[in-house]
Amino acid sequence: MKILVCISHVPDTTSKINFTDGDSKLDTNGVQFVINPNDEFGLTRAMWFKEKQGASVDVVNVGGPETEPTLRKALAIGADTAIRVNTPATDGFAVAKQLANVVKEGGYDLVIAGRESIDYNGGMVPGMLAELIGANFVTNCISLEVEGTNAKATREIDGGKESVSTSLPLVIGGQKGLVEESDLRIPNMRGIMQARKKPLNVVEPVEATKETTTVKFEKPEPKGSVKMVSPDNLDELVNLLHNEAKVI
């Protein structure tokens, strides 16, 4: 089985988010970038496929050279080859187009992406990719088993979960549950050494027009300070929730 894991390079949740250039760009100063958490679960699941049933695992990112440390980290965790499509990620559709080309060129059977990235939280790329390459698509995926060309998956739905059966070629939008946090792999010294020698192929983009354009960013209004209510005066809380907040 040939597996491709899509890796989105995102600011760590704890980073402060600021903008530059008249609020048109993310200020990357002091921002720590990481593998998108949903992709980390997928990458570890891919390693299990490799170890338990034999598979090759490549990782891909659509982005500029600044994303290479993130791809190297994925190699250190155990991916075989990394691919960077050398173009900035402008919108979900343009990224999906680039990924579709990588999947076609590489002949991948299974593509593991994340249910959403924590930067733009679009939840768009995996579904668009699946549709562009005519593959089956399962999102919010919390378990995945593949036998031959048949796949069984569980996905989270509002209020519960659902089991589905499908077949390769398949794209999934993965999340926690595919593996647990305690299963996540942290690159060790040996992995990091090996990763230096593994191929990180930079490929040029195919033509793709974006469909949406970012005009500007805005930060939410600073929050007013919290109103404290004494635990001995909960009538006041009920009153505030009813008359002021109007939520009960």
Next chain:
Amino acid sequence: MSVLVYTESEEGKFKKVAFEVASYAKAVADQMGTTVTAITINADEVSELGTYGVDKVLKVNDSKLDTFNAKVYADVIQQAAEKEETKVVVVSSSADSKYLAPLLAVGLDAGYASNVVEAPTSASPFTVKRTAFTNKAFVFSTIETDVKIVGVSKNAFGLKENSASAASEEFSPSIPESGVQVESVDKATNTVTIADAEIVVSGGRGLKGPENWGMIEDLAEVLGAATACSKPVSDLGWRPHGEHVGQTGKPVAANLYIAIGISGAIQHLAGINASKVKVVINTDPEAPFFKAADYGVVGDAFEVVPKLTEKIKEFKAQNS
């Protein structure tokens, strides 16, 4: 030319988000000088949509559509959009709509913006405001394609009454095969889901153990709320994984979020920040959650929660 809105239902009845997206579609239609057409799939009674500004309903009823299937539903909505020569399709942020929208976007060659929180700031260029960076910022994006899809964030736009007549028309699209078959659905019945709930009552590690969740459930019950929890609570097996909210769990965009014995770590806040009003009950006045809250009570959950439940019961009795 009309704006097409997918109004979701469950067991024949509209979900509340259906009325919110209909209200949103009406606002877009007004900006563009056109009307609103809704598509319903296996909904029983559709006239209610008129109250939220829907002029026409394409009513699809087919037992093959009883179980949600993203690919099939996307195809059905695409056929409706083509029939209506729609330029804007409006969907919700439910798990189902988020699943089908990217598929629909490719099918219609449409640009898609998700998590949109306001009516378009301009109709031409078509510009929307959406959340980004786990609710730490907003981004204004223009959708450049001829056909556009807007995914509306829950509880961001609200319900707007707008009476129209909602003439309904049977619509019988062709139903494609799907490569993904649903084998079984495991869904709690009779409880409010986090996704649908207007109010969410959430407990953290401060509650000490699963045996103490009775008071959380009682409070949720008087409020008609869903219950949720922080990540360690589900990791410890005190509560089912499906209740875990935050960056790695379910997102919460409720009108009211009550956090009890939760410290307010950034990964927790990332998932609940989209909620309108936040109440925090915590013994520690320094708990970071107070900085993100609207109302705070410094106190022991074991005393405060049962008392609060009683107060709300009294309030409900007086106001009903």
